[in-house]
Amino acid sequence: MFRPLSVFIGTRYSMVKNKNTFVSFISIASILGIALGVMALIVGLSAMNGFEKALRDQLLSVVPHGELSTVDGSFKHLQRSLSIVENNPGVEAASAFIKLDALLEHNNKMQALQIRAITPETESKVTHIERFIEQGGWQLLQKDKYTIILGKSVAKKLALEVGDSLLLLLPQQGASNRLKSPRKIRFKLVGLFSMGGQLDSKLAFIHIDNAKKILGLNNANAIAFRVNKILDAQKIARQVAYELNEYLYINSWITTQGSFYQDIKMVKTLMYIVLLLVIAVACFNIISTLVMAVNDKRADIAILKTMGASKWMLRFIFIVQGAFNGLFGTLLGVITGVYLALNLTDIIILLESVTGHKFLSGDIYFIDFLPSELIYSQVFTIAILAFSMSVLATLYPAWRASSIVPAKELGYAH
Template sequence: MRLPLSCFIGLRYHRANNSNGFISFISASSTLGIVLGVAVLIIGLSVMNGFERELRERFLAIVSHGELEAVNPPLSDHQHLLEAARAEPHVLGAAAYIQFSALIQKGKKMKAMALKGIDPETEKTVTSLHQYVGDEAWQALSENQPQLILGAGIAKHLGITIGEQVTLLLPKPQQQHLSSPQRVRVKVVGLMRAGGQLDNQLGFINLAYAQQLSQWQEGVTGISLKVDQPLFADEIVRSVAKTFPQLVFIKSWTRQYGYLYQDIQLVRTIMYAIMLLIVAVASFNIVSTLILAVSEKRGDIAILKTMGASDPTLLRSFVVYGSYNGILGCLWGAVFGVLGSLGLPHLVGWLEQALGHSLLSADIYFIDFLPAKLLWSDVFVVVVAALILSMLATIWPAWQATRVKPAQELG
């Protein structure tokens, strides 16, 4: 199949050995800049997608979407309130809980933690905590015994292993003034390994045992909820609270941990802007390449005009000439970006093993590993945006080629 004349001329100019090495250098640098910009943007977006996936599937699998906590605990008649909450159309599950601020002690070491009393059966309707604990430990928590499931980060910090006895320091029930805490000996029956910040904060005991410690026969601190639209959890929990006869605090993950989601979206937006600016700078190199190429080939352009080449043909020829770098850069950038997105988690894992140090600390980040999730829609958007920028950069220099006067150049 014969190529159109403009494509033939543009590709012929690009394949021809350029007598000006400076033009060749600028042309190569523009291609390399587009490759780096496209590849880094795809990899960066994949990492942000990975963080968002882990936030939804891991973090929100342990943290309830919303909570209704009694202003003056305990929450009275919580069974009726559970039924009322489950009747709401956007609520997928509800479970009662008792919340403690506690210190856990082993020997001379102590660490603060959030201790939560839960019912394992109803908790499954609200969170997927059991997936990060194990069936044996989860079954043990069903018994009304002094048994504890502990975050793996806390256990590592204090040197606690499964089966050990540890001491919990809890506030004395119904105590109105400062006093010494009550000490409770519990057995660690399992560890929660979520791989992140929550491993350093949480511990769980049986709900009935927590009621004994609080001296609440049937009372609870509040009710945790799972909703069908986590991003609108605050509005849904608020609508559920309006049906409650007792005053409650309205809590949702968007109020307590919403900054995580907002940070991910902010970084994604900044990354888009920065990387597209890198591609734009590389596209300006295409402008420089074409301007120099037009200056060098003014004689050739004049000859083509005398042979009958029209201005649109010359315009399209130099657009093809300049777009070749952009197309080549986008293709190689997409290839390196996809390969980098797929291999980056393994590379970071290998690097952490080699250094003996975690690059993402669980004390700071909500996960302690680097995730990545490649979306082909992101690849398409990035490549198309880079192609548009690189093609737009060719229009003005290509238009300059049509302004060449054959009489002045060949006279």
């Protein structure tokens, strides 16, 4: 098969065992350095992509994208307010609810948490909490009976099982803003949910009509809604709030859970920069390899020059040699990185079973496994960047090779 002479010689220099073992060692180190950098970048970005996907699919499926709650009392015209919210082009669905803070008591054990009094008929349009309910469902929340759904971690802490009764303690304000003894209301536990993370120990659900009776409200005091562009949730929440003739608190998932999302983005950016620098350091090894290779091949270069080889042909010989190392290291890194990224969750589970150590605790994070999502466009970008950096690293040694004077190398006089 026909190949340009520069490509033939360059690949031959790359594949033939070098007499100088130190040069061979540096060459292998550069290939492995590029491979490790590419592999680490693919695996790291896949893990960050996995966290982002889990945030979207799991956390944001149970946390409303936006919330509007009244500063005092309840909505004066709830249905009209709901219609205004739902008619906003950025909103997909809305549901009324009441939120209150309370204490739960059972067998002298207590737990503080936030109660969300939901509208069962419309709640599923806004969140997907119901799919995390392991026992029971919204249909068991009754408007004429005090029923409640708790997180499994709360039920475990209070030693509760489905069907047990418990006390809901609400603070009461007396004269001169002094607190009276709390109001006690007996509820029946009709369901358990398990979302993972701290939400399990912070939330409880009751029927909205129960909350109206308890608080003496005519309507809901908050509206939750789902948006079509989750990153614009805060902006859409403000737009909707300005359309309502109420004094409102404006919240979105960005204000409540956004710090976690920002942490993921920051770590992802830092990881990208740091690991690209690792690849750059590995590419500098290519410079060392080629500089020493040029010194070893000075006589060969001089002979090629006397035979009529041009400067560009000589340059391409060493560009090909360095690019071959970069290509081999990049392909090795891509293959291992893609394999590890596709099997990262299973590998971590295996390591956890072997070591007995849990890397992610479901009590702290919203997931208890290490997620991974491989995006092939990112793999392609990483491969192109790594290969381009390795080619750039060949330019100085290649130019140096083309400047060799044959007469000096072959012992002739000027």
